[in-house]
Every structure is written in structure tokens, then in C-alpha cells.
Amino acid sequence: MNVSSRARTGWRLLKGPEPWTRRRIAGEAALALALALMAGAVGLFGGDPLRITAVALAVVVLSLLRRSLPVGVLLAAAALSVPASEATPLLLVAAWSAGRRIIGAGRALVAFSAAFVIYAVLGLITLWPIPQLFLIAVFSTLFFLAVAVVPGLTSRYWSQRRTLLRAMQEHNAQLLRERAMVAGQARLRERQRIAQDMHDSLGHQLALISVHTGALEVDPELTGRQREAVGVLRQASVAAMHELREVVGILRDGVEAPVGPDGARPAPRGTAGIEALVTAARAAGNDVGLRGSGEPRPLAAAADHAAYRIVQEALTNAYKHAPGAPITVELRYEPDSFVVEVVNGIVDRAAADQAGEVVSGGQGLTGLHERARLVGGMVHTGPTDDGGFRVAGVLPYGTADAATFVDAPDDFRQQSPALPLGDGGPVVDWNIAEKELGMSGRSRGGGVALGCGIAVGAVVLLAVAVGVGLFFLIGSADKGMIDPSAYDRIKVGTSEAEVRKELPSGDTVLVSGLAGKGPAEPEGAQCLVLMSSETGDNVNTEPVFRFCFKDGKLIEKKSYDVAR
Template structure:
């Protein structure tokens, strides 16, 4: 049982919803088949057999689409109950038969069987040409059009999936190429900085160290030279950290400082990141400024670039406060939020207007760019009290998030975007390796437009609707001609009962034929040889009645027989179909 169900489902397993849907569809088609057979006068056994066959074929149409289509077409020519199944099998065959040649062969075989069996059963009662025309229209409307629509929809969906996969691959390759280019450029910049600035700073450190021990210097001069030497050493360590970040994006570990600096003094202030903010505050206090440092939340680690950005934000904000508001109280606050570190530096209004302030005007711009590159943002502006405030929001990255949030966030962390500060300049991160594809739907849409014409996503839908509309118009035109032919043919082969009563036996043949239609119609096909025996030596005109018979299987017929130029007999009888 399990093996047969696995074979029935094919390579794609059926989920519970599909099993339920297929079962309901099979039952509905079986009921429709039984109902149509009952209307056609079939026995109960024939109705049950037709319903069972339709249900079985409905379940097999996904696994054997071509076979079910051919069998349904042949059976529809014999039993009208297979008509709904023929429509459904046409839809399934259109999308599931691989190759246009095989699909054309299956539809052609089904059409030939439908037409051939139908004509064989109805001839000579109906004209073969009429049967072929109407059966062709029926097959086109109920089988070919659904099959074409299904095949178009499936091919378009396959094209869309292929374009999505191709676009995801291009995005991954583009991200890899861009990452390699950035890495090479960063390594080049790091090498240039190391070779040029590192050499110059080393010379400054050596010469100032030698000059500091010169006995000819006074104590005041020796103190100034010592300041220069400490500044050059600090600059060398800062350069080493920047070079390390540029090369591989991680902060270099500094060796343990050699004895020499006074206790409590930060020997490498720029190499500490957020941890070095306390040293900045201590240095500001030592210079006579009123600085208050506040912390809140559980401390968490930041990525190297974000950690360095936090230090730079505080450093730049303190420098601005020294220059533009000397003597004003300064507050530095570090808030460890659930998903980011908030660094806020605010100073009160300046007691007096600063004199001879020189500013390049690029400090805050550089801070915004630095924060944007790590997925954060920086806001700067006046406060209500007249002071100035600089606030930065820096994401932790996956290293600083709790395990639950890391699992929820996945491998890629969503960047923080501020519409006013960022102006949609952040690029979406493209995960590499096994992180999964990222869809650039704009690029996918461009590919679809190139392959399907101009316009947006509605272009593909418009094309499909155009094909369906064209097929519908063609069917309407052919149907119009068929209706015109049908009306004319009906007029030639059918009369009212009153016309039959008005004709009198003994009237000349010429007058009778002038009052009656010619009888050259598919309505009279097969009626000539039915009914009572004809009078000997007579020629008869058989016409159908415009009224219905007592049952669906009987048809009222009027017969007029002529001999020697006169109407010698007229009869009204029912012909069993």
C-alpha cells in the first residue's frame, strides 16, 4: 500500500493538503460523471462503472498525464460522463508532459480518438462533417485551451525560478568580488601607512628618546620632550591598530606595556576601543574639564570596527566640547541596550564665547560615515538648554547578542538605518557560503522584462491573458460560423407540428415541397431508414419536429411520401436514438 502510494505521488511526495485536495477532486469528478450518465439514460451499473473509472483516472493523471489524456479522450467519445475528466486531464497534461513533441502527440492522439469514436457511433444518423466540426470546437475549448494555459503558466514559473537562482548566484559572486577588491585595497592602504607613517613615527620616537636624556636640557625642556615622545609612542600604537583593522578587520592585541608610564595612565589610549573611553574621560578631567561618565545595562562586546567607532565618537565629541564650549560641564553616557550600544555625549551651554576656534568641519561627517559602515548611525544637534549633543547607536553584531537573539537573527545582522542620516545608502548584506540566497527582486524583474517584453511584472500576466484572449476570440469566430451554419441547417430540416397538420394528402408534390424545407440538414441524418415501411414506389421527405419527444432518447419525426407527382401519405412517429 505504501509502495503504491509512493509510486502514485511520483518523485514529489504528496503533503496532507494535496492528498485531501486530490481525493475531493476525484469524488467531485466521479459524481459529475455519474450524474451526466444518468441524464443520458444509462443504467445504474454503467453509472457506477463510469464514476469509478473517472475517480481512478483522476488520481493517476499526475503520474501518467499522457496516458490519462488519451484514455479520457477515447472514453469521452463513448460516454459523456468523461467530459469533465477530459478538461482536468488536459490541464494536467499541458504542464506535466515533458517536451513539446510529446505533448503534441498526446493531445493529437486524444483528439483523434474523441473524433473517431464519436463519428463512428453517430454515423449515419448525423453528417460526419458536422460531427467533426462540433467535436473539434468542443475539444479545443475544453481540452486544448486549458492545456496551453497550464503549459504557459508552468513555463513562466520555471523561468522565474531559474532567474531567481541565477540572480542569487550573481549576487553571491558580486559580493565575493567586491569583498576581495575591498580587502586588496585595505591591505594596500595598510601597507602604505605602515611603510610611511610608521617609519616617520619611529624616527620621532628614537630622536626624542635620545634628546630626553641630553644633560644640556633644562628640566622644563626635558618635560616637553617627554610629552613628544609619549605622543609619538601612542601614535605608533594607534597606527598599528588601524593597520590591523584595515588588513583583516580585527583589532590587534597589544603586548603588555613595558614599565615606565605612571600608574593609572593609559599607555595606549587608542588601542582600547570602548574600554579606552575611561582613559579619555580621565585625561579630560586632568586637563581641568568637568566630565561625568555614566554606564547602564549589561556590558557586552562589540565588533572591532564598532568598538573603534565608539571610541572615536567620544573622542571627537569631547574635542568639540573643548573647542566650542570651554568650561562647560560634559556628560558621557554609555547605555548597553538589548541590541546596540548607545554612546551619548552632551555639554551645557558655554559660559563665554570661544575665541580663535579653528574647525575643519569634517569631524561629525566622518563620525556619521564611520557609524554607517558598521551598521549604526550618529545624530548631532543642539539641546533645548543651549548645549550640544552627539549620540551614536552601534550594533553589537552576533558576538554581542544573547544566544536566543543570535538564533533569531541568523547569520546576517540587520543594519540599523536612519532615513535622515543614511538616505538609503546602506547596501543589504549578502550572505556567502551556506547562508542562503538573497533575492534582488529588482534584478529579477529586469530579467523578466528583457525576456518577456517591456513593462513590469504585469507584462507576463498580460502576455498570458493575451494568449487566452486570442484563443477565446478564435473560438468565438469559429463558433459564430458554426452557429450560423447550425441555424441554417435547422431551418432546412425541422418544421412545426402546425405545418405538418396544414399539409393535405393528395396535394401536388410541387406545392407541398414549396411549403416545406428541403430536408438537406444534419437534423435529418439517419432518419430516412427509420420508422414504418414506405409505400411501394414512393419517394419520401423526412423532417424533424420542433417539439421534444416524451423522453430524451426519442425524437418526433414527420414523413411525407410522394408518388406520381402527388402526396400519397404523411406520417408522424418517434424515432429512438
């Protein structure tokens, strides 16, 4: 294997399964640098630059490998944190990554158990002989729980919770899509049924009207005025047929009706068709005036159609409820909106009585309000000061610069206000598990809060462990510490029994590791090393007293300093 192949293999090992974006590179570099600086700052008290550098480099390498090799880094961090306590922050970070990335609860349990065994065994080897084994075991277990197990379990819970929420959202989005499909199919079937009924009933009646008015129009006994009125009726019936065909096509297929077999096209259903409405009304004998102001501007298709329907419905109401009254249609292109206004004058009571009772569905004006609302506009209806009636609509222009006057509310409230899983995430039904699914929308902020909570919990648990350890250490301090005056009172040659009565037993962890660090012990002697109750002049050394016994007597006592 050449150098380039080894480099590629090493890079794949370092890269892991996740892509290295710029943000991740910056974050990984900052974290590795922070861990190395913490390890170096703590290691400065040891005074060995080579050791500090080696530990810092090991921390940097393990930090970069923790994503691709979570188990190996966890075990290595546990082993490194025993001889080099300054690498303890790395153990916390490695436990967090391992808890999140180890697949399977069994593998995670084995990995953390192995890390604890390595930590405990290396601790025993480093501190052996240990006078108070139970105290050290309890303290080490609590420390490992606080630094490794708690972050690992919390990270694993957080990761599994996010996975569960994502699965819930995907399942919920699938249910929404299926529900929408079922509702769409039901609406399509109902629309087809309505379209068929309209075609069979209204189409037949309009065809009869068109045929009879066409025959009546050529009747020689009619006067010119009557023939003109009949022509208007025939044209109205033909236009109604075209509109019915268009509506049926939209209901059935969702598209406008195509050109008829006779080549006739539907009349314009926008502002371009308003003039034709006015012309037809005049031909029917109504006094209708049309005025316009402002520079014409294009409207959105829905708004353009709404303007046509407002004029059509207003003229129809005027025909029904104010026959013979003058009607004014005004189109105003304002800077920010399009205004269409239809005003009829005072009702001619004689003409109204002659017209008789009119048939009205009572939903025309209500439909105008709803139609205008859906395009972001509004409609005003009401009497005028002179006793007439006015219908005025205010509609926005094109969608690019539309001025929305009325917001259409979300009647169904089926969508979350934000996509929880980034761009293109599934639409969430806000009625299902609202609190749980809503929390996923704040996953980043929740992760920060969770991380802070874990840190606080780990610090509290660590403080408890330190408190327990200090309690036992302070209680056993008298077993490994004497005053310098006591050292001076003891004379060489005194029997071992008398000397041991005046000295503490030394059965404490405080003196573990002090033996063998001073001058060579006398051959065949058993030595007791105790700490001094007074501190030395150098912060890097610890003053100790050593008493060596042989054949039941004290044969040597020495006072010296050992490195901390």
C-alpha cells in the same frame, strides 16, 4: 509478482516524479471530486445510474494519473469525452497538465494531434451517418481547439516562461556573486596598499616621536612639570602606535591586531576606554570632567566603538579649537538609548593665540555622523547658548532590543524586496530586467490570473464554436422537421415522388442517429425519419415521424417517441 509489489508499482505510477505533500493531496482530491460531481450532474439527464457511476470513476482515476501519465491521460480523456460528453471538463484539465509536463515540442505536437484524431474518429463513428459532414467537422475542430489545444498551449507557455525566468535569475545571481568577488579582491588589494603606506609612513614618524620623547623624558635639565608633559607625549605616541597597528591589521587582514611582542594589548576602544581618554586629557593639563548617570548596560560592539570615537573626536576638537576651555564629558544610560555628550566652555583667546594655527583634516565631525548612522544612531553638533560647543551622540543598545533612529539606505539597490523562488532563492539584481524578474515574485498570483484568462479565452472560443454550430443548425432545421398536420395529410399508397415533394429532405445533422431506434422497418423499404415541430410530453423522449417507401410508393408511416 505478489500483491504488495503490484501495490507499490501502482503507487509509484500514481505518485509520479513530484512529492505528495498534504497540500497536493487535498488539492488533487478536491479536483477529482469536483470533476466527478460535474460528470455525474450532467450524466443525470441520461438516466442510467450504472453509466453515470462508471464515467465518474473513470474521471477520478484519470484525474489522479494526469501528472504521472500526461500523454496517456490526454488520449484517454479525448476518447472518453466523445461518448460521454459529461467528461469534457476532464479533457480541459488533462490538456493543461499535458501541455506543462510533456517534454519536447515534437512530443507535445504528436500527443495533441493523436488526441484530436481519436476525438474526431470516435465522433464520426458515433454520429455516422452524418448528413452535413463539413459542418460537424468544423464544429468538432473548434470545440477541440477551445477545450484542449488552447489550455495546453497556454500551460506550456506559462511553464516555459517560469523555467526561463528561473534560469535568468540563477544566471544573474551568479553574475552578482562573481561581481562581488571581483570587487572584494579589488578592495582587498587597495586596503593592503593603504595599510602598507600607513605602516611605512606613519609608523616611522610615530616611532621617532616615541624615541625622542623617551630620551627627553630622562633629561636631567627638565623640570618636573616639563618631564610630566613629555611623558604624556610619549604615552600618546605609544597609544598611537597601538592604534595604527590595529588599523593596519584590520585593513590588511580584516581582523584586529594581535597582542604585540612586548605583551602590550591595545587600549579599550569602547565605553570602557572613555575614562582613560579623560585621564590622559587631564594629564595633558586640560580641565576635563566626567559624569555618568543611569544603570550601565551593554552596547553592541559597533555602537560601543562609536561612543569611544565620539568622545575621542570631541576632545580632540576641543584641544584644537578651544584650548584652555573647560570640558565636560557626560555618559547617560537612558531607558531606550545611550547618550554621550561632550561640551566645552568659552574659548580662552589668549590660550588660542598662544597655541597658534592648528592642523585639521576637516572630516572629523562628518565621520562621526556617518559612524553613528551606520549603527542606527545619530550625532548632533553645534554651539551652546553660552558660546561653547557641544557634541552629543544617541546610540542604540544591543541588537536584540536596539532602537534604530536612522535607517541606513540601500545605496546600491542591488537586491529585490522579496525572494522570488521561495526560501533561499538567489538575490536578484533589480537593475536587470526589472519588470520580467519582478513578475516572477508574483508567480502564484500571476498563475491564477493566467488561469482565469485561459478560462475566459476558452469560454469565448467555445461560445464562438457554439454560435457557429447553432447558426448552421437553425438554418438546417427545416430540412429535418415537419408539423404533425403535414404528417396527417399524407396517405399510405401515395407515390414516393408526391410524398417527397411535401416532405423535407432530411439532410441535416438533427435527425442523425434517429434511424433504427423505433419499430422494425419493412423489409426492402427505404425509410425517412423526421422530427416533429412540437415537443412531446416527456422531456426524455423525442417525437419523430417515419415514412417508408418501396417500389415507388409510400407503404408505411409511423409516429413514435425515441429516447434523447
